[in-house]
Amino acid sequence: MTITFIDMTTSASVPTEPQGAVRGGGTVTDRLVEANQRYAAAFTDPGMDARPVLHVAVVACMDARLDLHAALGLELGDCHTIRNAGGVVTDDVIRSLTISQRALGTRSVVLIHHTGCGLESLTEDFRHDLEMEVGQRPAWAVESFRDVDQDVRQSMQRVRTSPFLLHKDDVRGFVFDVHTGLLREIDPA
Numbered sequence: 001m002t003i004t005f006i007d008m009t010t011s012a013s014v015p016t017e018p019q020g021a022v023r024g025g026g027t028v029t030d031r032l033v034e035a036n037q038r039y040a041a042a043f044t045d046p047g048m049d050a051r052p053v054l055h056v057a058v059v060a061c062m063d064a065r066l067d068l069h070a071a072l073g074l075e076l077g078d079c080h081t082i083r084n085a086g087g088v089v090t091d092d093v094i095r096s097l098t099i100s101q102r103a104l105g106t107r108s109v110v111l112i113h114h115t116g117c118g119l120e121s122l123t124e125d126f127r128h129d130l131e132m133e134v135g136q137r138p139a140w141a142v143e144s145f146r147d148v149d150q151d152v153r154q155s156m157q158r159v160r161t162s163p164f165l166l167h168k169d170d171v172r173g174f175v176f177d178v179h180t181g182l183l184r185e186i187d188p189a
């Protein structure tokens with residue numbers, strides 16, 4: 001763990017590189033693959049099975065400012081991490097939670113939305129504009145929102161009312177402040 005962290009810090013803190021992601025002429029993916037080779041060189045198999053140690057699934061926005069493992073003190077193997085734009089509880093998130101609980105033994109669900117989410121600046125017009133542009137209406141909703149607290153509440157509600165989940169007594173929702181790094185819990189009522 002420590003070696004991996006040092007490795008990542010080193011690669012992320014090289015401000016002298018002029019081209020950033022295109023350093024060395026490669027693409028950003030090339031850089032990721034190079035980083036993986038360093039990661040694997042220092043990696044030792046902890047010998048875990050696939051069931052999360054803490055029996056918890058975290059559903060969060062994909063926002064790049066939210067480092068879930070660091071923010072929640074999570075270690076490798078601790079949790080399932082399910083992320084999408086907004087941390088929205090879509091049918092596909094329910095699919096993942098169902099597998100997480102029924103096949104892999106998780107019992108708690110943590111939902112994390114955050115301040116300054118990109119979905120706050122979108123509306124469902126996004127779908128209409130897409131349709132006008134490409135000639136096909138997406139099957140999915142944008143799931144934009146105005147009130148982040150309310151969005152967390154309705155997400156908790158979607159989890160609690162899902163018929164597929166086994167464990168719905170420990171479902172908690174939070175807003176992560178991207179400026180302070182603090183979580184604020186949302187009252188489900």
Ligand SMILES: [Zn+2]
Nearest residue numbers: 061063117118
């Ligand atoms: Zn977001």
